[in-house]
Amino acid sequence: MSTTLHLKLRIWRQDGPSAAGHFEDIDAPGIKDDMSFLEMLDIVNERLNADGREPITFDHDCREGICGTCSLMINGQAHGPQRRTATCQLHMRHFHDGQTVIIEPWRAAAFPVVRDLMVDRSAFDRIVEAGGFITAPSGGAPDANLILVPKPVADAAMDAAECIGCGACVAACPNGAANLFTAAKVAHLNLLPQGQPERYARVEAMVETMEEHFGSCTNHGECEQACPKSISIDVIALMNADYVRSKLKNRRKLARVHT
Ligand code: SF4
Numbered sequence: 214m215s216t217t218l219h220l221k222l223r224i225w226r227q228d229g230p231s232a233a234g235h236f237e238d239i240d241a242p243g244i245k246d247d248m249s250f251l252e253m254l255d256i257v258n259e260r261l262n263a264d265g266r267e268p269i270t271f272d273h274d275c276r277e278g279i280c281g282t283c284s285l286m287i288n289g290q291a292h293g294p295q296r297r298t299a300t301c302q303l304h305m306r307h308f309h310d311g312q313t314v315i316i317e318p319w320r321a322a323a324f325p326v327v328r329d330l331m332v333d334r335s336a337f338d339r340i341v342e343a344g345g346f347i348t349a350p351s352g353g354a355p356d357a358n359l360i361l362v363p364k365p366v367a368d369a370a371m372d373a374a375e376c377i378g379c380g381a382c383v384a385a386c387p388n389g390a391a392n393l394f395t396a397a398k399v400a401h402l403n404l405l406p407q408g409q410p411e412r413y414a415r416v417e418a419m420v421e422t423m424e425e426h427f428g429s430c431t432n433h434g435e436c437e438q439a440c441p442k443s444i445s446i447d448v449i450a451l452m453n454a455d456y457v458r459s460k461l462k463n464r465r466k467l468a469r470v471h472t
Pocket residue numbers: 375376377378379380381382383393394397436439440441442443444
């Protein structure tokens with residue numbers, strides 16, 4: 214049986230990237246505990262619309278924990294109180310009647326606020342553009358056993374590929390570092406045979422692009438705690454090892470080209 218909650222929302226409102234933001238208190242009665250967090254915001258927006266007030270801008274797309282667009286700081290926690298859960302998969306049963314819920318956008322210099330709760334995460338796109346791809350033509354689908362991949366390697370690559378690019382790792386990090394995101398994107402290609410030809414060029418380009426936009430990792434581990442996909446900080450160690458090797462290997466390759 215579902216329960217009805219009466220919440221007090223304190224929501225960040227900001228008209229645009231250069232406008233000064235502020236918190237707005239919004240009363241939210243009649244919220245069913247089996248609603249998702251985004252459904253709760255939909256209800257609030259319908260009421261604001263009906264009152265002729267400006268609805269709250271927030272990002273969302275799949276609402277299935279896949280696309281990574283829903284990105285809210287809820288009571289100071291990236292994606293809210295439920296571990297391993299993206300905001301769109303968070304249900305209102307994790308809140309109690311009468312609770313004050315503070316809802317903010319990601320707070321990170323590399324993710325400027327577009328409006329209200331929506332931020333610009335295109336700095337992530339710059340990192341992926343730098344090397345998060347394989348340039349070899351893939352041709353037709355080969356037989357599944359044509360390129361053998363050890364099971365633990367395939368599992369590790371697929372675990373890294375679970376990253377949905379939400380940015381919670383950056384928002385949770387006191388340094389605003391993007392090492393968990395970047396390392397996940399590096400690992401899912403660098404672990405597999407198909408990723409080997411560009412392995413060292415990839416890691417060098419992606420790490421150096423990351424450093425242009427984001428802070429430095431000092432091993433706080435907050436990223437792993439906030440990640441809705443449980444990406445392990447072990448991938449950061451893999452990335453760092455590949456980055457160090459890239460500095461030798463890429464230089465040797467360049468020396469061959471120029472002699
Ligand atoms: S590593 Fe986790 S928290 Fe960071 S962008 Fe990927 S899914 Fe989101």
